[in-house]
Amino acid sequence: MGKELDRLIKIVTRLRGPKGCPWDREQTHKSLQSSLLDETYEFFEAAEDNDDQKMCEELGDLLLQVVLHARIAAERRTFSLEDVAAGISEKLIRRHPHVFGSVKVKSSDEVLRNWEKIKKEEKKHCRKYLVDDIPDAMPALFRAEKMQRRVARVGFDWKDIRPVFAKVVEEFNEFKRALAHRSRKEAEKEFGDILFALVNVARHHHICAEDALRAATRKFARRFRYIEDRFAEQGKDLHKATLRQMDRFWEESKKVVG
Numbered sequence: 001m002g003k004e005l006d007r008l009i010k011i012v013t014r015l016r017g018p019k020g021c022p023w024d025r026e027q028t029h030k031s032l033q034s035s036l037l038d039e040t041y042e043f044f045e046a047a048e049d050n051d052d053q054k055m056c057e058e059l060g061d062l063l064l065q066v067v068l069h070a071r072i073a074a075e076r077r078t079f080s081l082e083d084v085a086a087g088i089s090e091k092l093i094r095r096h097p098h099v100f101g102s103v104k105v106k107s108s109d110e111v112l113r114n115w116e117k118i119k120k121e122e123k124k125h126c127r128k129y130l131v132d133d134i135p136d137a138m139p140a141l142f143r144a145e146k147m148q149r150r151v152a153r154v155g156f157d158w159k160d161i162r163p164v165f166a167k168v169v170e171e172f173n174e175f176k177r178a179l180a181h182r183s184r185k186e187a188e189k190e191f192g193d194i195l196f197a198l199v200n201v202a203r204h205h206h207i208c209a210e211d212a213l214r215a216a217t218r219k220f221a222r223r224f225r226y227i228e229d230r231f232a233e234q235g236k237d238l239h240k241a242t243l244r245q246m247d248r249f250w251e252e253s254k255k256v257v258g
Contacts, residue, residue: 012024016071036062144195
């Protein structure tokens with residue numbers, strides 16, 4: 001492992017060097033942002049497919065991004081890959097006092113509460129509010145869930161599921177009233193409140209809303225591909241099909257592709 005990691009570091013150093021690759025030399029932290037996101041989502045997809053070979057490949061692409069960013073920083077003398085590794089190692093030890101220290105815990109919930117206390121202490125000089133440092137760039141459903149989990153750890157949460165469901169109904173009724181008043185801006189706001197309330201329902205049932213919606217979207221894609229395939233087999237133009245014709249294949253797709 002050490003040998004191969006050293007090899008990767010040397011390759012990236014050469015690519016960024018005077019006689020290296022013009023494209024690699026031009027890259028900055030900012031220019032590589034989209035690549036980092038792309039590689040992350042590609043790993044997500046490989047993990048969802050439970051494709052070990054693909055996961056290994058995508059983790060390699062992610063590791064390249066880490067090494068590239070560290071190399072760019074090292075050239076600017078701000079930090080190095082060694083600093084990155086040292087920082088995360090120290091953080092893991094610090095946030096696991098029940099493993100590396102004398103703290104006793106009885107459950108994973110207690111681990112999370114301790115983690116949040118330690119994290120808050122670490123960031124007391126740079127995080128004014130509890131919900132700070134949750135990036136705006138996160139996928140919206142995932143960000144909503146993370147924010148809800150963050151405040152729940154200090155007790156800001158319903159203990160009973162009934163008011164959680166009631167909140168969904170309340171927000172949905174407000175959304176319908178906004179539509180009735182033809183207020184698009186207000187309807188958009190209320191629709192966001194519905195989604196936020198639904199994320200809360202999912203969280204209370206230990207369901208990741210982001211994963212659930214992704215799975216539903218993938219299922220929809222499978223079924224619609226089935227519709228396209230059936231029309232293609234019959235030599236018919238999908239654009240000229242009626243909803244009734246498409247719906248017949250849609251119902252069929254549920255039994256064939258799930």
